[in-house]
Amino acid sequence: MASHRVEREGNAAERASDPCWLRYERIAETLAEQYRYLCGKLVVLGGSPILDSAREELVAGISSMLGLSPVLSKDCRESPSLVLASDSEARRWVDQRLWQQLDEEGYVLKTVDREGGSTLLLLGKTDQGALYAAFHLLRLMQTGRPIHSLSIVENPKNRLRMINHWDNLDGSVERGYAGGSIFYQKGRITRRLDRIRDYARLLASVGINAIAINNVNVDPEACRLITGSRLPDVARLADVFRSYGIRTYLSVNFASPLWIGGLPTADPLDPAVQRWWRERVEAIYRHIPDFGGFVVKADSEHQPGPFTYNRTHAEGANLLAEALRPYGGLVIWRCFVYSFQDWRDRSTDRARAAYDHFKPLDGRFHDNVVLQIKNGPMDFQVREPVSPLFGAMERTNQMLELQITQEYTGQQKDLCFLVPQWKEVLDFDTYAKGKGSTVKAVVGGEIFPYRYSGIVGVSNVGNDPNWTGHTLAQANWYGFGRLSWNPDLSAEEIAEEWVRLTFGHDPQVVETICGLLLESWSVYESYTAPLGIGWMVKPGHHYGPDVDGYEYSYWGTYHYADHKGIGVDRTMKTGTGFTGQYFSPNRETYESLETCPDELLLFFHHVPYTHRLKSGITVIQHIYDTHFEGVERVEDFIRRWSRLKGRIDRERYEHVLKKFREQRENAREWRDVINAYFFRKSGIPDEKNRPIY
Secondary structure, eight states, X not given: OOOOOOOOOSOHXXXXXXXXXXXXXXXXXXXXXXXXXXXXXXXXXXOOXXXXXHHHHHXXXXXXXXXXXXXXXXXXXXXXXXXXXXXXXXXXXXXXXXXXXXXXXXXXXXXXXXXXXXXXXXXXXSHHHHXXXXXXXXXXXXXXXXXXXXXXXXXXXXXXXXXXXXXXXXXXXXTOOSSSOSSEETTEEOSOHHHHHHHHHHHHHTTOOEEEOSOSSOOHHHHGGGSTTTHHHHHHHHHHHHTTTOEEEEEEOTTHHHHTTOOSOXXXXXXXXXXHHHHHHHHHHHHOTTOOEEXXXXXXXXXXXXXXXXXXXXXXXXXXXXXXXXXXXXXXXXXXXXXXXXXXXXXXXXXXXXXXXXXXXXXXXXXXXXXXXXXXXSSSOSSOOOOTTTTSOTTSEXXXXXXXXXXXXXXXXXXXXXXXXXXXXXXXBOOBTBTTOBHHHHHTTXXXXXXXXXXXXXXXXXXXXXSSSSGGGHHHHHHXXXXXXXXXXXXXXXXXXHHHHHHOOOHHHHHHHHHHHHHHHHHHHHHSSOTTOOOOBOXXXXXXXXXXXXXXXXXXXXXXXXXXXXXXXXXXXXXXXXXXXXXXXHHHHXXXXXXXXXXXXXXXXXXXXXXXXXXXXXXXHHHXXXXXXXXXXXXXXXXXXXXXXXXXXXXXHHHHHHHHHHHHHHHHXXXXXXXXXXXXXXXXXXXXXXXXX
């Protein structure tokens, strides 16, 4: 494989970026002395770019935390020492029954007693596994865990653990809230690969193994990323990611044969089109031998697709899959497909679209096609039900799409820790094969024999020095990676782990920031759209309240509020029939007004404002109460954060305080706009006589 020199640009200040959770700060001397016993000597067996990355990370982390640079050696006979190895070199260190338990990316951390002292083994089934073992050890040391008697065996629960970037060649980022692209500047791929390497380190540290580096809305210029003029630059990025076990993918436009290929059609059944894609793929693999494949958004929101030629999505996806198959490449085909709607017609329902389009095609996709399904049936709202498409296709690979970037959840201005939301999605029981058919089991390949499956997140990273715009938004990035590796981790575990890695071990700091993170989703939900109704945001940029902003558009994002009530009737009995897409008993739970969870009530039912929730209060009073309480809880965030002054560095303290003050103003605007709207609509006053305008 080609090797490219890392070119550094700009001065030192420009290169400096937040180390996030890889801070490797000095450890207290008592604990450091225990660690030094095992970390004074590092033995690396074998050589590869990935093992080199693991070695460099161990040396950097140990040196920084312990004030001791480990002696490097290839002699594993002496102890105490760390031994890093993979494949055949690693196999001889462990019982073969244990070795057989490891998946391709699995690893072992094990302390063994030997003559002369102890040896800590970091063993991977592959080089990637060894890299993940190294990061696991460093995470244990950063969080102050004992390492003298380890016996850890880890396998990722998901085969694909992917990040999608919505970056454009002009340097902008669609739905990006942390500055411009880290990949592109003024129409070209950046030559500043030092920051890309830092990014790859951060991704690998949480187990990410795939990345798509350009926007799914692929414009004509971005189409050229798959051409000879652009591929050498893409290959430079791929080289960096490869050294951290990450495969590079590109988003492609279905109409590329017309736009850049000079063909009169992009019909997937046309032999010339098929030949054109084969030639493009062959050229890509000449430059990037381990290229991952294509991500495709087709027949959605003005993007071209197979419908243009009266072909199915299976025929469209299989066109690309056949071209990629000889090289082991995948097609990640997004299921975000829906028709524009007439707001006057209540029989249509955007929520039904993904299931209606894709369920009839089960079994017709090639086995190197993976359907990428958003967590909910609409579009990353603060609250919506789980998409009924999960588990509905037994013979078609599926993966879960989450949005790390906070498009509808505060845009990295407002704090909204999304791991609790994602946990609800992952733990949701689809009943696809009876009780226990959770989403995490479906996309983890446990329920159906999917060849490829997993989890993908839409990146929240940009070129801001702190990567995510809001320092605390780094927790979403970290949490996504940890959940994609192990969806059984709790939100509490992930929050505490991230806080300790990022801010240290001061008990007040840990308790305060963990509390803020874990409460923040419910706080954001409380002052924005109520009871699962969604949207109500300002059109275009989606930040801030506008109750009717999308109510009369063709996007299908309606709430149907009138003077009597609010909500969308999606029942089989009287509505759009969306509830019928779920397996029982979810179907019956959502169909019935009595059993539908209150937090999703208005997603599934149109009810009067006087309808009483299970809490006993009316819908209208719930709207008033939660929006007042939301502002109060943000004010409490400010008070709690202010108590940390002097306990964390001034720069990050002041940055987060400023963000919380901005969030308070946003929450006040939401409160006043939403409450005024529904008071004027319903004519029903607040029982507590609070000011409504």
